[in-house]
Amino acid sequence: MFKNFFASITHNAISLIGTALALAALVLIASLFTMEQFGFEGGPYLGILTYLILPMIFAVGLVLIPIGAVLYRRKIRRTSGGADTPVLPVFDLNIPKTRRWMFIFLGATMFNIIILASATYKGVEVMESVEFCGLACHSVMEPEHTAHSRSPHSRVACADCHIGPGADWFVKSKLDGAWQLVSVALDLYPRPVPTPLHDLRPARDTCEQCHWPTKHVGDKLRVIKHFEEDEANTELTTALLLRVGGASGSDSSGIHWHVDPNMAIRYRSDDTREEIYEVEYTNADGELTHYADRKAPEEGGVWRTMDCVDCHNRPSHIYQSAANEVDRIINEGLVDRSLPFVKREGLRIIDAQYPSHEEARAVISEELQKFYAENYPEVAAEKSDAVEAAGIALGDAYAVNVFPGMNVWWDTYPDHIGHEQSPGCERCHTKKMRTADRKQITNDCDTCHVLLAEGEENPHILSVLNSE
Ligand code: HEC
Ligand code: HEC
Ligand code: HEC
Ligand code: HEC
Ligand code: HEC
Incomplete structure (x- = not known):
């Protein structure tokens, strides 16, 4: 009876692997969760690991256990040649030991359901987080993520505007999201990500969670x-x-x-x-x-x-024009306004297409220094620190507005x-x-x-x- 069942799950490799997977995942989830409770900050990937990947392994392990058991019994039936071993285990609830095992089994199932349910809940939270949206598809969403983190909405989750409350859009966006993950993995996505978004949820359900359309400004x-x-x-x-x-x-x-x-x-x-x-x-x-x-x-x-x-x-996702960006960094004092022609030259140098952020920074600094060395040698000598700082600030301005890997240039996204x-x-x-x-x-x-x-x-x- 029950011994039979127990044998069928311990005597076959598939069930054993399943048990090992489920146990290992459970121990890892529990320890990572405890670490998080003690304030250990593991960054966004830890949440993805703890609440998405490990629970998936846990569930796969649980599913493997009965599959292995059924396959094992089939094999026994075939080898013993007899019909005396039924396909599924037989439980005789009149035997006290079986009843006891039954309760343990039910208890363990409840425990598993609770683990999976809480993991699903936390997993959804992780998937909705800015870090997940921005980093899980790092290269694809880098422009949006960078722009978002500098915007007045930096503390508003991507999902508040892109999904909004309610199950229907959640499911829709998660189905789209699954396809998007596939297209990222297979490198099928368009560069740049096209705008406008034709299936963005109406603003009534997103922006108007926080802003009143009838507010008098x-x-x-x-x-x-x-x-x-x-x-x-x-x-x-x-x-x-x-x-x-x-x-x-x-x-x-x-x-x-x-x-x-x-x-x-x-x-x-x-x-x-x-x-x-x-x-x-x-x-x-x-x-x-x-x-x-x-x-x-x-x-x-x-x-x-x-x-x-x-x-x-x-x-x-606010991208400035090159001219406005140079104005901003001069206005914020990141670029010394006493450098002659720094607006004109700064604009000339950054309003171009460089193959990467690194190359952009290098060429921008070099070109600016070259301009002063050739045309204003005394400025280049006396204010070399200011020229260097201006080169760095222009490089930074480039890197938050232009994303060569995604073909996002100064004028890709109109405002x-x-x-x-x-x-x-x-x-x-x-x-x-x-x-x-x-x-x-x-x-x-x-x-x-x-x-x-x-x-x-x-x-x-x-x-x-x-x-x-
Ligand atoms: C305050 C609301 C809001 C938040 C928060 C927000 N978005 Fe957007 N997003 C928009 C709007 C509005 C559009 C463009 C609508 C249009 O023109 O179709 C957009 C467009 C996009 C696009 C298409 C490309 C483009 O720029 O037009 C992507 C990709 C995107 N968002 C990703 C993200 C990611 C990733 C996050 C979180 C890091 C995020 N969004 C956070 C409102 C938001
Ligand atoms: C989860 C809440 C939330 C949602 C959703 C939201 N906003 Fe906001 N929005 C804010 C907050 C908070 C501020 C104020 C930020 C500040 O004062 O720095 C703000 C500021 C703004 C501003 C003023 C920006 C500025 O330059 O000062 C505009 C415009 C705006 N939101 C438009 C939108 C639009 C359009 C949407 C929908 C696509 C939207 N918001 C969705 C919370 C939200
Ligand atoms: C016809 C174009 C237009 C539409 C439609 C529109 N806005 Fe605006 N909104 C503006 C302009 C222009 C400003 C001022 C821009 C600025 O401050 O630079 C503004 C300013 C704002 C501000 C900042 C107000 C403040 O006190 O500083 C918020 C918040 C805002 N809009 C939210 C919304 C929301 C939410 C909706 C939809 C219900 C909406 N807007 C629809 C054009 C529009
Ligand atoms: C339909 C509305 C509308 C009309 C008509 C309009 N503007 Fe504007 N204008 C705006 C808005 C909105 C802004 C943006 C303010 C901001 O950046 O927040 C703006 C910005 C500007 C700016 C500042 C640009 C900058 O960045 O320095 C100037 C200058 C300007 N407008 C001049 C004019 C003149 C001149 C006319 C008439 C020929 C005109 N506008 C007609 C809506 C309008
Ligand atoms: C999709 C078309 C459309 C766009 C885009 C648009 N408007 Fe309008 N706007 C209209 C129409 C239509 C009217 C009504 C004209 C009339 O009554 O003759 C109007 C009227 C207005 C009025 C007068 C409102 C009143 O009190 O009667 C203002 C102000 C205005 N728009 C500002 C803006 C600004 C600023 C922007 C850009 C940020 C903008 N509009 C973008 C279509 C648009």
Whole structure:
């Protein structure tokens, strides 16, 4: 009876291997888990090992045990030539010893279920973590991971925007995810990862977990510093009062008017969403206004309902243009502004395609030093530290925006906020987008912002604001 069963799982290699695997995995899970409880930080891979890989081995071990037992009994039946050994073990619950074994067996099964259930729970948590998304597919997601870690959303998990709550999208994204892992393993994925993401979950279910579409932001002051490409790297200031607006009462105004839940804007565009063909605006009373670009193709393209992501397409993966990046590092003091022509030369040197980050850093530093050695030998001698630091800062700026391994260059991923890096708002707010009776979607500057200063040296408005 039970001895039979016990024999069938201890006398065959498959069951023994299964038991060994399950036991080894269990001991490892328990010790890694204990280490984690004592504050040992093993990095993201430890979580992946403890809660994904080891539990898988554990489960495989458990499955092997009965498989081995059944195969073993079959063999016994065949060799003993008799039908007296049934395929499956026979349990006689009238025998006290069998009953005792039965309880032990049930207890062990419960224990296994608890282990697997908690591992699954923690495993899901690990798969949702930024580290897993970013590192498990290290080379593929390196651009997104790097940009994300520098963004205002660096503490928001990838999954909060890409999956959101609820089982249906979870399953969908995990199925997609499984395919993505295969394509990473077999090196099938496209470089760069194409944008936009056509199956991104609607912003209602992701962004709006944390942001209210009806929040009134009002006017927002933005002060932007640029540096001219002259010898003195003249500082130019632009100050904008952005009319972000939003809902107030039953009305909404300004830029966030587009996401008023009482109305809807739909548009038809090409696959990249850079070229918009026609726009349909339905107001709160259900009246429809139709705008179209008369030169656009009449058929084809994709229809989409506008949401947060049509403007905020880079809330987390923010890549700057080369010029803005040089402005930033000068403004932050990482590059010494007293170096003659450092804006012009810095921009010339980084706005290029280098085969790797290492090569970029080396060539950028070398080129900058060469420029000063040839044109300003006295600067090269007296400020050699500043020139060296500038070379390093330019290399760093390159490495967080450009990813040669993934074919991500300065202009690969357009930003739709504004109209500098890409047409952005001007995809719709243009003379071309008109109704049948020639009414245009406005492109009047003041609709969106009040320009307090535009590329000025020491604008008066800043002294007013600073004196408050
Ligand atoms: C604040 C929300 C948010 C977070 C957090 C976030 N993403 Fe994204 N992600 C987006 C949006 C929005 C897009 C682009 C939407 C579009 O234009 O289709 C995007 C696009 C992408 C793309 C496509 C390429 C591109 O840049 O357009 C990849 C790959 C990606 N995300 C991976 C990640 C990874 C990995 C993480 C975590 C390290 C992450 N995302 C975190 C919102 C987010
Ligand atoms: C899990 C919560 C969460 C989710 C989901 C989320 N955000 Fe945010 N978002 C934040 C927090 C927190 C901040 C404030 C960060 C700060 O002040 O530094 C923020 C800031 C922002 C900002 C202001 C950035 C700036 O430059 O100051 C924008 C724009 C924004 N989010 C858009 C989005 C969009 C679009 C989505 C959906 C694709 C989204 N967020 C999803 C939490 C979230
Ligand atoms: C028509 C384009 C557009 C749409 C649609 C849009 N936004 Fe914005 N949003 C903007 C602009 C422009 C700004 C100001 C940009 C800046 O600060 O540089 C802004 C600013 C913000 C800010 C920062 C506000 C602050 O107090 O600093 C948040 C947060 C934000 N948006 C979230 C959202 C969310 C969530 C949605 C969707 C419900 C959304 N936006 C839809 C254009 C848009
Ligand atoms: C449909 C709305 C809209 C219209 C129309 C518009 N802008 Fe803008 N503009 C923006 C937004 C949004 C930004 C981005 C602010 C930011 O970077 O957060 C911007 C940024 C700018 C900047 C700063 C760019 C920089 O980085 O230095 C200037 C200058 C500017 N606009 C000038 C104009 C002028 C001049 C007009 C009229 C011919 C105009 N804009 C029309 C929405 C608009
Ligand atoms: C998909 C098309 C589309 C895009 C992209 C778009 N808009 Fe609009 N926007 C519209 C339409 C349609 C209207 C309504 C025009 C009308 O009433 O005549 C509008 C109206 C506005 C208004 C006036 C709101 C009011 O109070 O009546 C502002 C401000 C505005 N947009 C700013 C922006 C900014 C800033 C961006 C870029 C960040 C942007 N829009 C991108 C379609 C778009």
